[in-house]
Amino acid sequence: MKRFFKNIGPGTLVAAAFIGPGTVTVCTLAGVKFGFTLLWAMVLSIVATIVLQEMAARLGIVYGKGLAATVKSEIKNPIVRSLAILLILTAILIGNAAYEAGNISGGVLGLGSILDSYYVSISGLELNALSLLIGVIAFVVLYFGNYKMIERFLIALVLLMSVSFLITAVLTRPDISEVIKRLFVPTFPEESWLTIIALVGTTVVPYNLFLHASLVREKWESTTHLKAARMDTYVSILLGGLVSLSIIVCAAAVPTSDISNAADLAIALEPLYGDYAVYLLSIGLFAAGITSAITAPLAAAYVARECFGWEANLRSVKFRAVWIVILLLGVIFSSLSFSPIEVIRVAQVANGLLLPIIAGFLLWIVNRKNVLGSFVNSKFQNILGVIILLASVFLGIMSLIKVYNSL
Template identity: 65%
Template structure:
């Protein structure tokens, strides 16, 4: 039965597994610890936005049988505009994925350190985290060899274990249902919450997942009749992933401290269910989430570069490998130089939230072109929802920039 279930796993499940990474666990925990149920609405908004945007990306991939970046390169006819958009997208994805990769590796570090302790070494005046290199080496081997499907399934199983743990914990903590509903349905902006809100959006509506989804679905499905399967796969996977994120926020409200800096602190959210064993479940789950996401982020960046620059050769080509190696190297470097993993993860999610309006805007433009999608362009309802999401992401992005610049 489990083997049959794994065979039915579609790209939507992998997309959900990618956004339920260390960043999601960390940021949702911080949201629950610092703001209680008040930011659940942001997660609900993120789930709806993710379903709408990922469905567009999947539809584009199936109908055009091309990746998002490839379509963008082919559709922009003006040379200077093509160069500008290509550089913008490449820069956005490389910066975002490098930050996100650092967050993924840092999340894996949190998991390993909660079980095995800290392992650092000094080189001159600098101190480096040995765990960063270990996780980097594992991710490198899996990506270079390319035969990582079995391990990927095992890692997803570990992430699912952690997810079930949080859902069970959320139930065991017996939250006030009325307060939960208020948090879900009534938007609030508590003091100092704007960057956390942007982070919650950025950790769920991950910009690189839009490129990755479009590239993955065309490998799985090839006919317009397959759209219904892709849509079902997307909706179910993302809703389940979103429910897990909400459960993490709810269970984190039971943590009686605001000082969250390592996996042991995060594990307090699991304490009602597992007691002193919580840190081991959290450690394994964070490590699994970190490795799974550490594989998908460099791959997505390589797909984007391949499409934008018109490369051929696929996964084994030198250019393709160069891109993912660069992203992986930057992720290892950023995560090993002594910055607190929690801070890297938070920065990665905020960076994603700021990059999202750019990618969402380009996607909306593409899925309204009949020359690409024919009768499968966006409906009026889809466009209205898409533009509402775009406006909200621009609003949050501007507020985030102003906040970072200390203008608010």
């Protein structure tokens, strides 16, 4: 057991990243609108996440480089290489700034259920004090912590988040046989298609592929640890998926459909299950927001480091400058007059547009023998990868359609 916990790490950070406010919000809406009927879509999302994250982890351990650095070294044409790096860098930095605003906004929703919000003025800019609080916590952890400290902090928050949502799900006393049935029997209720896409899009997060490939090198040093890395990936993502399923189960118990986010869900559950539901869900949403608020800037900094060839040091000035900018943008945009749910939705759209590009790069790299040697994808892994890639392209198209229709 001691050895098992010793090998848990990077995968948990990935789970911490994808169980953010966007996931919590989408799962809440799925449960409120469609009950247990979309549980199967979350199961498929978990499988897709495991497939892609295993590829990313394998790349990091076998080749010793992250995804961005590998793409940079493998594209020989200087013009194409520059365009690819510019595309990755721009996509991740802009995408993660949007994610960060959604992450902090989600954490604010959680705290806002049990604390009053007020604004403070800094150089004429009105900032939500709760956004500042989350930003300060994320800053302290990233600035003063080394990899092990960040890892342990996020593992603790993931466990807190998991326990909060799991207990709340148990309190709702769901029909277990119905839950099990809906986990494995796909159904498509009327007007559910976009929600299904959102469940996939909010779980398979593009920046996690960069983050995971980089983090495994902080934890392990050779291919002898590949088995441990895979186990870490499987266990952590399954745990994260269990949290998502629990949120859907919680939301399905609400007797009204007038719910727009997890904070509303907490209030709606209060008459049925008492104050405990409010506090448990609020704590869970806060933990979801702050874990993602830490991992999104960290992922952006890793990508920038690989693209520009900076030294491998989490405390270098350049590395810190990147995550500080992303964190600061998140605090500012989450404090503006935008609805938190709208901010989260923008982040989901960014996710849908980025995923096909990043998944395509990853699938290309893990099939190159000069990179992975005997550890390249098997035929079965390629079949799964192509299916996921095609699904992500469809997701990106639907995201664009959704944005166009909302204009």
